[in-house]
Amino acid sequence: MQILVVDDETDVRDLFQQRFRREIRSGEWTFSFAFSGEEALEYLRAHHSEVLIILSDINMPGMSGLDLLSHVKEEFEMPPTTMMMITAYGDDDSYRKAMALGANDFLTKPVDFAVLKEKLAHLLPS
Amino acid sequence: MHSTLVSGLGSARWLLSILLLLMAHTPSPAQPRPAAAPPTPPQLWQALREHPQPDTARVRLLLRLEEVTYSLLPPDRLDSLVQQALLLSRQLNFPDGQARAMLRRVGVGFRRGTPPDLALLRQALPLAARSADKRISVYVLSALANYSPGKEGLPYLLRARAAARATGKPALLAQEYLSEHRYFNLVLHDNYQALQAASRVLPVARRAGLLLEEVRALESIGDVYIYLDDYEQARASYRQELSRARALSDTTQRTRWVSTALTGLADCDRFSGRYALALAGYERALRLARGTSVELLVKVRVADTYERQHSPLALPYARQVLREVNQTRNIYRAWVCTTLGQYFLRTNRPDSAVYYGRQAVQEKAMQEKETLRDAVLLLAQAYAQLRQYGPAYAYQRRYAGLRDSLNSEATTRQATAARFADDMARQKSRIGLLTRNQQLQADAARRQRLLLFAALAVLALLAGLGFVLWRANRRQQRANEQLSQLNAAVTAQRGELQTQRDQLDASLTELQATQAQLIQKEKMASLGELTAGIAHEIQNPLNFVNNFAEVSTELLAELEEEQAKLIRDADLEAELVGDLRQNLGKISHHGRRAAAIVRGMLEHSRTSTGERAPADVNRLCEEYLRLAYQGLRANDKSFNAALETDFALDLPRVPVVGADVGRVLLNLFGNAFYAVQKRQQTGETGYAPTVRVSTKHTGHQVEICVADNGTGMPAEVQAKIFQPFFTTKPTGEGTGLGLSLSYDIITQGHGGRLTVESPAGNFTEFLISLPFN
Numbered sequence: 001m002q003i004l005v006v007d008d009e010t011d012v013r014d015l016f017q018q019r020f021r022r023e024i025r026s027g028e029w030t031f032s033f034a035f036s037g038e039e040a041l042e043y044l045r046a047h048h049s050e051v052l053i054i055l056s057d058i059n060m061p062g063m064s065g066l067d068l069l070s071h072v073k074e075e076f077e078m079p080p081t082t083m084m085m086i087t088a089y090g091d092d093d094s095y096r097k098a099m100a101l102g103a104n105d106f107l108t109k110p111v112d113f114a115v116l117k118e119k120l121a122h123l124l125p126s
Numbered sequence: 127m128h129s130t131l132v133s134g135l136g137s138a139r140w141l142l143s144i145l146l147l148l149m150a151h152t153p154s155p156a157q158p159r160p161a162a163a164p165p166t167p168p169q170l171w172q173a174l175r176e177h178p179q180p181d182t183a184r185v186r187l188l189l190r191l192e193e194v195t196y197s198l199l200p201p202d203r204l205d206s207l208v209q210q211a212l213l214l215s216r217q218l219n220f221p222d223g224q225a226r227a228m229l230r231r232v233g234v235g236f237r238r239g240t241p242p243d244l245a246l247l248r249q250a251l252p253l254a255a256r257s258a259d260k261r262i263s264v265y266v267l268s269a270l271a272n273y274s275p276g277k278e279g280l281p282y283l284l285r286a287r288a289a290a291r292a293t294g295k296p297a298l299l300a301q302e303y304l305s306e307h308r309y310f311n312l313v314l315h316d317n318y319q320a321l322q323a324a325s326r327v328l329p330v331a332r333r334a335g336l337l338l339e340e341v342r343a344l345e346s347i348g349d350v351y352i353y354l355d356d357y358e359q360a361r362a363s364y365r366q367e368l369s370r371a372r373a374l375s376d377t378t379q380r381t382r383w384v385s386t387a388l389t390g391l392a393d394c395d396r397f398s399g400r401y402a403l404a405l406a407g408y409e410r411a412l413r414l415a416r417g418t419s420v421e422l423l424v425k426v427r428v429a430d431t432y433e434r435q436h437s438p439l440a441l442p443y444a445r446q447v448l449r450e451v452n453q454t455r456n457i458y459r460a461w462v463c464t465t466l467g468q469y470f471l472r473t474n475r476p477d478s479a480v481y482y483g484r485q486a487v488q489e490k491a492m493q494e495k496e497t498l499r500d501a502v503l504l505l506a507q508a509y510a511q512l513r514q515y516g517p518a519y520a521y522q523r524r525y526a527g528l529r530d531s532l533n534s535e536a537t538t539r540q541a542t543a544a545r546f547a548d549d550m551a552r553q554k555s556r557i558g559l560l561t562r563n564q565q566l567q568a569d570a571a572r573r574q575r576l577l578l579f580a581a582l583a584v585l586a587l588l589a590g591l592g593f594v595l596w597r598a599n600r601r602q603q604r605a606n607e608q609l610s611q612l613n614a615a616v617t618a619q620r621g622e623l624q625t626q627r628d629q630l631d632a633s634l635t636e637l638q639a640t641q642a643q644l645i646q647k648e649k650m651a652s653l654g655e656l657t658a659g660i661a662h663e664i665q666n667p668l669n670f671v672n673n674f675a676e677v678s679t680e681l682l683a684e685l686e687e688e689q690a691k692l693i694r695d696a697d698l699e700a701e702l703v704g705d706l707r708q709n710l711g712k713i714s715h716h717g718r719r720a721a722a723i724v725r726g727m728l729e730h731s732r733t734s735t736g737e738r739a740p741a742d743v744n745r746l747c748e749e750y751l752r753l754a755y756q757g758l759r760a761n762d763k764s765f766n767a768a769l770e771t772d773f774a775l776d777l778p779r780v781p782v783v784g785a786d787v788g789r790v791l792l793n794l795f796g797n798a799f800y801a802v803q804k805r806q807q808t809g810e811t812g813y814a815p816t817v818r819v820s821t822k823h824t825g826h827q828v829e830i831c832v833a834d835n836g837t838g839m840p841a842e843v844q845a846k847i848f849q850p851f852f853t854t855k856p857t858g859e860g861t862g863l864g865l866s867l868s869y870d871i872i873t874q875g876h877g878g879r880l881t882v883e884s885p886a887g888n889f890t891e892f893l894i895s896l897p898f899n
Contacts, residue, residue, distance in 0.1 A: 093763060
C-alpha cells in the first residue's frame with residue numbers, strides 16, 4: 001500500500017512519518033515523498049504500479065499540483081490512481097479545477113490528520 | 127394638366143415684356159423722350175414720309191415704327207421696316223442702329239415662330255459694344271443668354287450682368303435680373319434660381335423707384351409659385367403686383383399690368399378648382415384688357431376654364447378664340463387647339479379631337495413640353511376611341527416619355543419651394559436687422575454730432591484758461607510726474623517680486639508634500655501586493671509549528687507509555703527522544719521563519735530610517751522572490767512560473783538598508799512576473815515562464831541580477847523606464863514610481879548602479895551593483 005506525498009516543503013516528510021508512524025511501523029502503509037511536481041512524475045514513472053494514492057499540494061513552484069494531476073490522469077490510466085489535492089487556498093476555483101481534472105478528493109490546509117487518516121483508511125482496502 | 131397652361135403663360139408673358147422692354151429704351155439718349163404720350167403709329171408713318179433723307183434720324187424712325195406696330199402688322203411688313211433700318215445703318219456706318227435693327231429682327235422672328243437667329247445676335251455683339259448706349263450690349267447679351275441652348279447661355283448671362291452693373295443704372299440691372307429669371311425659368315427649368323433672380327429685382331427696383339420693374343418681378347414670382355403648385359404664395363405675389371400696378375402712371379402700362387395681375391389671381395382660382403371665381407376674375411381682367419395684347423391671353427384661359435367646367439360654352443368660345451389667334455399671332459394656337467381637342471374627345475368626337483390634337487402638336491411656336499404632353503395624350507386617347515391602335519400606341523409611348531421627364535422635374539418642385547421660402551425668411555430677417563442697425567447707427571451718429579458740438583464749444587472756452595494754467599504748472603508737474611512714476615515702478619516691482627517669491631514658496635511646499643504622498647502611496651501599493659503573499663507565507667510555518675507540537679505531544683505520550691512497561695524497548699525510546707528533539711528544532715525553526723516574515727513586512731511599511739546594516743544578500747533575494755511570487759499568485763491562482771536561483775556562496779555581507787533594497791527587489795521581481803504572465807497569456811505553445819535571480823561577487827561589488835523570459839521591452843521603453851510616472855501597465859495598475867524609486871534607492875541611497883538590458887526583446891535583465899567597501 002503505497003502513498004506518494006508531493007509538497008515543496010521538505011519538512012512535510014518528517015511530519016507525515018511521525019503522524020503515521022504506527023501505520024508505517026506496522027507495515028500497513030508505505031509513504032514516499034516528492035518535493036516538486038516534476039520529481040513526482042519521475043517517481044511515478046519508475047514505480048508506477050506500486051503507488052495507489054497520490055496526495056499533492058496544489059501550490060508549488062514550477063509544475064503545480066493541478067498540472068501534475070492532469071499529467072497523471074493522462075499518462076497513468078491503469079490502474080486508476082487516486083488523487084487527493086491539498087491547498088492553502090480554500091477557494092472554489094481551485095476546487096472546481098481539481099474536480100474537473102479528475103481529483104478524487106480535496107483538502108484544505110491546515111490538514112486535519114485525523115480526517116486524512118480516516119479518508120485514507122476508507123480509500124484503501126486494508 | 128394645369129401646368130401646361132402655366133408654362134405657356136410664363137413664356138408668352140415674358141416674350142411680351144422683353145419686346146416692350148426693347149421698345150421702351152430704343153429712343154436714343156440724345157433725344158430724351160417727351161413726358162407726353164408716345165407717338166401713335168399714324169403719327170410715325172406721317173413722320174417717316176416727311177423724312178426721306180438717308181440719315182440716322184430715319185433709321186430711328188423706322189425702328190420706332192416697327193416697335194409700335196409690332197403686334198399689329200404681319201411679320202413680313204415688320205421685317206421690311208427692320209431691313210430698311212439695317213441697310214441704312216450699314217451705309218451710314220451707324221453701329222447703334224445696326225445693333226438695334228438686328229435685335230428687332232430677332233423679335234420679328236418670334237412673330238413668325240422661327241427659332242431665334244443666334245448668328246445675327248453674335249454679329250450684333252461687337253456693334254453694340256461700339257454704340258454709345260451701353261444698354262444695347264446688355265440687351266444683346268441677355269438675348270444671347272436666353273436663346274442659346276441650355277447652359278451655353280450662362281457665360282452670356284454673366285457678361286450681361288457684369289455689363290449691367292458697370293453702367294450703374296438700376297433700371298438696367300433690374301431688367302437684367304428679369305432676363306436672368308427668364309433664363310433660369312424657361313431655359314434651365316431651375317425654379318429655385320428663377321425665384322432668386324426675380325427676387326433680386328425687388329430691392330433694386332424699390333430703391334430706385336422703378337415701379338414697372340417691380341411689378342414685372344412680382345408677376346414673375348407669382349408665375350413660378352403657380353408652377354410650384356403653391357397657390358397661396360402665388361396669390362400673395364399677384365396681390366402685391368396688383369396694388370403696385372395700380373400706382374403706375376402710364377395708362378397703357380397700368381391697364382396692361384392690372385389686367386395681368388387680375389389674370390394671375392384668377393389663375394390661382396382656376397387651378398384650385400374654383401371655376402366660377404376664376405371666370406369672374408378673368409371677366410374683370412378682360413374688361414380692362416379689351417383691345418390690348420393681354421386680351422387673348424385671358425381668353426385662352428377662359429376657354430380652358432369652360433372646358434374644365436364641362437360648360438356648353440366651351441366649344442363656341444374656344445372656336446372664337448381660335449379664330450382670333452389665327453388672325454393675329456400663333457403663340458396661343460397650340461393651347462387653344464388642345465382645349466378644343468379635349469372638348470371633342472369629351473363629347474365623343476374623336477375625329478375632331480385628332481384634328482385639333484395634330485394641329486397642336488405640329489404648331490411651330492409650341493415651346494412648352496407640358497402643352498405638347500397634353501396634346502400627345504389627347505391624340506393617344508382620340509386614336510384609341512377610333513380603334514386605330516397603331517397611332518394610339520405610338521402616341522401613348524411618346525406621352526409616357528414626356529410624362530416621365532416632366533414628373534422628374536415635378537419631384538424637385540416641392541423641395542425647391544421649401545428651400546426658397548427658407549432663404550427668403552432668412553434674407554428678410556437679415557434685411558430687418560440691417561435696417562435696424564442702420565437706424566441705430568444713424569441715431570447714434572446724430573447724438574454724437576450734437577455732443578461733439580457742445581463739447582467743442584466748452585473746450586474752446588476752457589482751452590484759453592487751461593493754456594495759462596498749464597504753462598505755469600508744466601514744470602512742476604513734469605518733475606512730480608517723473609518722481610511718482612519712479613516710485614510707482616519701484617513699488618510695483620517690489621510687490622511683484624514678493625508675489626513671485628510667495629508663489630514659489632507655496633508651490634515648493636506643495637511639491638514636497640505631493641512627493642512624500644506619492645512615495646508613501648507607492649509603498650502602500652507594494653505592501654498591498656505583499657499582504658496576500660505574506661499571509662500565505664506565514665500560514666505554512668504556522669502549520670508546521672502546530673503540527674510538530676501536536677505530534678510531539680503524541681510522541682511524549684508514547685514515550686511515557688514505553689517507560690511504564692516492564693520490558694522497555696531502549697531503541698524505540700531513543701528513537702522517540704530523537705524525534706522529539708528534532709521536532710523542537712523544527713518548531714523553533716518555523717517559528718523563527720514566521721517571525722522573520724512579519725518583521726520583513728513591518729520593515730517594509732516603516733519609513734526608512736536610512737541606517738545601513740550588514741545583510742545577507744542571498745537571503746534577502748530568496749525571501750523577496752517568494753513574497754513577490756506568492757503575492758502575484760494570490761491574485762491569479764492560475765499563474766505559474768519556474769523560479770531559478772543561482773547564488774554565489776562566497777558573498778560578503780553588504781551594508782544596506784534592508785527594507786529599501788527589499789523594496790527594490792520586490793519591485794524587480796514584481797515586474798518580472800508581470801512580464802512572464804503577459805507572455806504566457808498570449809498562449810504561446812511550449813512557453814515556460816521563468817524568473818531567475820543570481821548573485822555574484824566582483825571586486826568591491828556585489829551584483830544582483832534579476833532576469834525573466836517575458837515580453838521584453840523595446841529600446842524606447844528602456845530609455846524611459848527609470849523616469850517617474852512612466853509605466854507600460856494599464857491605467858490603475860501601476861503608479862509609474864516603482865522603478866524610479868528603486869533607481870534612487872540604489873544610486874543615491876547606496877552609491878550603487880541599477881541598469882537594464884533587454885536585447886532580443888524577449889527577455890529582460892536588471893542588474894543591481896552594490897559597493898561594500
